[in-house]
Amino acid sequence: MPAKNEDLHGNVPDKSPVALLLIDVINDLEFPGGDALLDYALPMAERIAALKRRAKQAGVPTIYVNDNFGKWQSDLGKLIAHCLEDGVRGRPLVERLLPEEDDYAVLKPKHSGFYSSTLDTLLAYLRARTLVLTGLAGNVCVLFTANDAFMRDFHLVVPADCVASIDPGDNAYALRQMATVLDADRRPSTELDFVALKRGGSAGC
């Protein structure tokens, strides 16, 4: 017997066992350590952009999971405008990863993408069981989101080259924690095979 409302009134038209999450990449980086983070975040953004193109070709939906900043008004458009027009440090990051018409977006008030947000419901309607996590910061919002995904029994893929933190040591440790405690696959993005992931086999190519 199917769920009573298969697409949640058009909100979730896609069905895919795999989803690509971009965490806090719509980011002005205007905080202490933001300049150091930018050095890692820009090459990371190039790799995420390439990964996102390949996801799209494979029919894997992309979900932006992002902090709100400024008053809570559930308006992603305003956040993007702030990053592009207000002379902020994160502008080149955001320019490389602008959402497209067929992407999803969930705003989160705290570190984990699952906490007090709509992410759980969106993923249930997508029927996603495997999440590819990318973005910032590896040892905070990505790790918190990964922990919460693990408790919900998602299979986790966290390509090591698509995650960045202010401190590279913290980034490495967070990736190790995700691999050992959360069973996450951390192979580099170039080795990810979305078609294999969708079939439910190994992530690799």
Added chain:
Amino acid sequence: MPAKNEDLHGNVPDKSPVALLLIDVINDLEFPGGDALLDYALPMAERIAALKRRAKQAGVPTIYVNDNFGKWQSDLGKLIAHCLEDGVRGRPLVERLLPEEDDYAVLKPKHSGFYSSTLDTLLAYLRARTLVLTGLAGNVCVLFTANDAFMRDFHLVVPADCVASIDPGDNAYALRQMATVLDADRRPSTELDFVALKRGGSAGC
């Protein structure tokens, strides 16, 4: 000892023991019964608009709690544009209740404003304890939101003239259920005194 982050990084700059909620008023009304509902919704919108002006004068924040429609992209601006520009039935409703720069907005995927949304967190940071509920539909989304608010120990005010349903009998019964089971005050909006509500006394003037 205060919460660690009093304003949630600027997302919730206000503090108020009372909040005014507008439920599903950004609405194209393009569903069966929508034309009947419009007849009730337009005068309701006038009354809510007047109530909202008085709330603002009293320093009571307004929160739009609204269904998303179309793909989930957390973009209230797109929803408003659809209602204003696509020739939909709900346009005059939305025109009367456009969000302003100092209003909050929370998108919800289901009937209750609390389910799988950020409303809980927003209200915690506002320090709101009393909610004034208004909007559509009285016997569905308003009632579901009221139930969830009651379980969270909010004091409820549901002005009977600021709530509408497709069927007036269902609307009346929902208001009665909110009064008897949820201890809601359903006096008409013209008798609401926000200053008294903020002091924690009776809702009335």
Added chain:
Amino acid sequence: MPAKNEDLHGNVPDKSPVALLLIDVINDLEFPGGDALLDYALPMAERIAALKRRAKQAGVPTIYVNDNFGKWQSDLGKLIAHCLEDGVRGRPLVERLLPEEDDYAVLKPKHSGFYSSTLDTLLAYLRARTLVLTGLAGNVCVLFTANDAFMRDFHLVVPADCVASIDPGDNAYALRQMATVLDADRRPSTELDFVALKRGGSAGC
């Protein structure tokens, strides 16, 4: 790809598309109106006991979804002992519906069985999609639980003869609300066919 831990470490050994919920039947009925409720609750308990036997024969698990009373110590055994040994009004109700070794139990702190409880997770591991709701009080805890189940896309069956409220008029209205807004099937328990329900067809026999 299956969930990572199919039985949640032995906590949920069963798999069934249908589950039978007994709401607040472990109840001392020591509250205003409890004596009036007892008159309805005793014959209701006989019908629920018969329904539970048939559920068991059909391999449908039973879940007690119950208020805690007394200090929060997650100890159903203590609650049952209180009802049986402390000379309370609800003793004959509880005697008719004692949990058995193969039943599940979830304690809830508020009206809805889903709020701040483990029910969501238990039902996910059972893979239940259809819930048969029974118990007390029809217009409060049963209705709140039904609303929350509906938002989670469960199919609802609420046998009218297995639900009781202090006021019969409120009970009738709650059943009507569940039928019209929540699409609940309210046919009497004697007409319920668990085998058909498990196949995903009509509830009836």
Added chain:
Amino acid sequence: MPAKNEDLHGNVPDKSPVALLLIDVINDLEFPGGDALLDYALPMAERIAALKRRAKQAGVPTIYVNDNFGKWQSDLGKLIAHCLEDGVRGRPLVERLLPEEDDYAVLKPKHSGFYSSTLDTLLAYLRARTLVLTGLAGNVCVLFTANDAFMRDFHLVVPADCVASIDPGDNAYALRQMATVLDADRRPSTELDFVALKRGGSAGC
């Protein structure tokens, strides 16, 4: 204006700005690595028992936050009986930390004490804002619970000598992560001053 039901119908009779959490100490330790963990867990249990006595003297409530094992029946008594009577490895651990009549207990289905449990509601009624976290395993359930507590703006105290993991290196890293990312105070239990903590000042004596 107070919450509508200050003690949640007797479930939460205490009020305290500080609460002591014992995580997964009712534990049979019957899993790979359990014997190694026992070596650390027994001296840890002695220190937690001493800390719990001091908490009680200071009027700070203790909450057991514990995995269920065996079928989900919300029956802490059964879990304790299993640990004491079935010849399991964890018996001496459990004997040192048996719950008392005035303790609270919350069962959790997953790693974090907050996920799909009643902990949030219990802490809200206690009015707790500072949590002292102790127990097993430091790099999994304690860390997951700490992350979730941090997102809810609790102040965290995690005495380094009251937390144990299978691998001491993982334990040390988890404590460092809690100190640097979650602002947790990790001073040893002997230096904790509950009276000062309740006043909202520094944790230390």
